[in-house]
Amino acid sequence: MSSHDAHSIIVSPVGEFAPDLLDLIRNEIKRIYGYPTDVMTLLDDLEFAFHAGRNQYHSTPILEQLALRAPAGAVKILAIVEVDLFIPILTHVYGEAQLGGKACIVSTIRLNEGHSSLNTQEPFLGRIVKEAIHELGHTFKLRHCREHTCLMHYCRDERDVDRKSDQLCRYCRILLDDEIKRLQKS
Amino acid sequence: MSNTKILIVDDELIMRESLAGWLERDGHYVQTAASGEAALEMLKNTRFDIFLVDIKMEGISGLQVLRKIRESDPDAEVVMITAYGSIPSAIEAMKDGAYDYMLKPFDPNELGVLIEKIIQHQEQARENIYLKEQYKERTRFESMIGQSKPMQKIFDLICDVAPMDSTVLITGETGTGKGLAAKAIHTNSARRDGPFVTVNCGAIPEHLMESELFGHQKGAFTDAKETKKGRLELGHGGTLFLDEIGEISMRMQIDLLRVLEDRVFYRVGGTQPIEADFRVIAATNRNLEAAIKAGSFREDLFYRLNVISFTMPSLKQRKEDIPLLAEHFLYRFSQETNKPINKISREAMDEMMLYDWPGNIRELENAIERAVVVGKQREILPEDLPIFCHESPPIKSARSLKEVEKAHIEQVLAENQWNMARSAKILGIDRSTLYSKIKRYHIEKVA
Numbered sequence: 001m002s003s004h005d006a007h008s009i010i011v012s013p014v015g016e017f018a019p020d021l022l023d024l025i026r027n028e029i030k031r032i033y034g035y036p037t038d039v040m041t042l043l044d045d046l047e048f049a050f051h052a053g054r055n056q057y058h059s060t061p062i063l064e065q066l067a068l069r070a071p072a073g074a075v076k077i078l079a080i081v082e083v084d085l086f087i088p089i090l091t092h093v094y095g096e097a098q099l100g101g102k103a104c105i106v107s108t109i110r111l112n113e114g115h116s117s118l119n120t121q122e123p124f125l126g127r128i129v130k131e132a133i134h135e136l137g138h139t140f141k142l143r144h145c146r147e148h149t150c151l152m153h154y155c156r157d158e159r160d161v162d163r164k165s166d167q168l169c170r171y172c173r174i175l176l177d178d179e180i181k182r183l184q185k186s
Numbered sequence: 187m188s189n190t191k192i193l194i195v196d197d198e199l200i201m202r203e204s205l206a207g208w209l210e211r212d213g214h215y216v217q218t219a220a221s222g223e224a225a226l227e228m229l230k231n232t233r234f235d236i237f238l239v240d241i242k243m244e245g246i247s248g249l250q251v252l253r254k255i256r257e258s259d260p261d262a263e264v265v266m267i268t269a270y271g272s273i274p275s276a277i278e279a280m281k282d283g284a285y286d287y288m289l290k291p292f293d294p295n296e297l298g299v300l301i302e303k304i305i306q307h308q309e310q311a312r313e314n315i316y317l318k319e320q321y322k323e324r325t326r327f328e329s330m331i332g333q334s335k336p337m338q339k340i341f342d343l344i345c346d347v348a349p350m351d352s353t354v355l356i357t358g359e360t361g362t363g364k365g366l367a368a369k370a371i372h373t374n375s376a377r378r379d380g381p382f383v384t385v386n387c388g389a390i391p392e393h394l395m396e397s398e399l400f401g402h403q404k405g406a407f408t409d410a411k412e413t414k415k416g417r418l419e420l421g422h423g424g425t426l427f428l429d430e431i432g433e434i435s436m437r438m439q440i441d442l443l444r445v446l447e448d449r450v451f452y453r454v455g456g457t458q459p460i461e462a463d464f465r466v467i468a469a470t471n472r473n474l475e476a477a478i479k480a481g482s483f484r485e486d487l488f489y490r491l492n493v494i495s496f497t498m499p500s501l502k503q504r505k506e507d508i509p510l511l512a513e514h515f516l517y518r519f520s521q522e523t524n525k526p527i528n529k530i531s532r533e534a535m536d537e538m539m540l541y542d543w544p545g546n547i548r549e550l551e552n553a554i555e556r557a558v559v560v561g562k563q564r565e566i567l568p569e570d571l572p573i574f575c576h577e578s579p580p581i582k583s584a585r586s587l588k589e590v591e592k593a594h595i596e597q598v599l600a601e602n603q604w605n606m607a608r609s610a611k612i613l614g615i616d617r618s619t620l621y622s623k624i625k626r627y628h629i630e631k632v633a
Contacts, residue, residue: 060203060204060207086291087204087207087208088198088200088201088204088291089201089204089205089208089267089290089291089292089297090204090208090291090292090293090294090297091291091292091293091294092293092294093294096207097211099207099210099211138211143210143211143212143213144211144212144213154211154212154298156295156298156299157295
């Protein structure tokens with residue numbers, strides 16, 4: 001575990017990822033949310049969340065563990081994993097977030113269309129970054145947005161992710177600014 | 187943020203929570219119930235738009251919950267959640283009115299699509315109801331325009347009278363909208379889907395009236411080349427509107443009385459009795475009681491017609507409706523004539539408000555039609571109105587209305603030391619109207 005700045009967003013990879021990807025995510029977090037970032041390993045393995053019957057990982061307990069292990073002063077935690085995630089009622093998810101909570105997670109496996117997590121080719125790189133920023137948005141209380149180009153728009157498939165922009169719409173931007181102001185006051 | 191309220195009914199906590207969390211992120215308002223019993227309890231206090239109900243639960247089953255929801259709120263939609271082994275129950279649920287069923291675990295895309303589809307379906311259903319209501323509201327008193335108290339009373343009366351099947355007699359001056367009131371009664375009655383047949387008793391020559399009302403058999407008279415149904419027969423299942431009933435001849439009054447009593451008649455030249463089921467609404471601008479006294483109207487027919495009666499107010503009695511009516515007619519005639527006149531000038535409106543409209547709404551309608559035809563500007567000016575033209579030039583031998591008005595305004599102003607607000611109040615006009623009259627009549631303050 002490395003040291004971190006107070007009031008930063010923790011980017012917590014589980015597994016090995018291309019440095020370019022992590023850099024890009026950190027830059028985007030800074031650009032959209034305005035917080036500095038720290039890269040920190042919070043979970044060494046995800047076996048506790050593994051479901052043998054489905055051969056997938058249950059994302060909700062992972063979020064709970066991440067939130068429990070959050071260092072003091074961490075604003076939010078974004079975990080990046082390369083395993084296939086699910087929540088019990090759904091066949092799979094790209095990611096999950098605690099709405100208005102501390103932690104969120106994004107999986108690269110489906111967005112990468114099965115490629116290695118070290119892959120940094122487009123469009124995979126852009127997709128992962130967009131979905132990471134999207135999941136983080138939920139922890140700032142942002143919900144899915146109807147605006148197709150907004151980062152908070154819910155994407156049904158990879159093509160939807162490619163279609164949406166790397167920006168929040170005006171409405172989501174205002175809601176995010178309000179939430180950041182609220183967090184800074186508290 | 188959507189306004190859709192979703193209730194998830196599932197006895198497995200993990201299912202409830204994972205689904206609730208997912209749907210909340212979509213912006214829905216989500217609540218959960220751990221059993222069928224808990225769901226039914228929640229239903230007593232909260233209305234939900236969509237229910238996601240697990241079929242297999244301890245206690246009250248998902249199917250029972252579905253039936254209870256369908257009973258209490260037919261507009262809500264229920265999606266059954268089922269495991270692979272319970273598909274036959276899911277099919278049973280569809281027969282019982284479930285919107286759809288989903289096999290656990292769902293593909294997240296399918297869930298999103300389904301919820302969106304239900305929301306759209308419900309929005310569309312609500313929109314249809316709204317459009318129908320709007321249409322009903324518009325056609326309820328078709329073309330009857332008025333916000334004045336006398337008209338509101340008429341609207342209430344029509345609402346009360348319409349559902350009854352009694353005969354109605356509508357009285358009122360010419361041009362007050364008796365025909366529209368009759369149509370509104372018909373439109374609001376149980377006979378609304380039946381015909382509304384009008385017989386203008388004053389317009390049909392007496393010798394044609396019998397054939398017009400009762401119809402005729404082929405060969406009944408020289409011109410009867412075909413068998414023709416009369417208005418009474420055409421009105422079967424609907425409403426027969428006898429307009430200007432006061433103009434009907436004594437002979438026809440006898441025939442009509444018989445029909446109203448028996449609802450059976452014969453075509454002219456026919457031998458087969460014809461039964462017709464219609465409601466009668468009659469209208470007249472004549473004082474029928476005076477006509478009875480004068481011997482020109484049968485008392486027994488009057489009482490047969492006068493089961494329910496009301497009088498349409500004259501336009502003079504509902505002057506506050508003039509702007510609304512005038513705007514309505516202006517819109518209609520400017521559309522019809524394709525002329526870009528879209529406004530009535532303040533001065534023209536003042537003139538209309540001061541005029542007594544003996545010909546009532548029909549006269550107002552004609553005045554606006556003429557103004558639209560002759561108008562050269564984008565707005566109607568006083569000189570475009572026939573009422574304004576009629577007032578001038580002043581009649582030398584007697585005092586004109588204008589002279590009387592001018593003198594009266596001068597007197598009221600003098601009595602109130604030219605206090606505009608007070609004078610306007612006494613004159614029953616607003617201040618701007620008073621100013622325009624002072625200007626028009628060149629009234630000056632005498633020192």
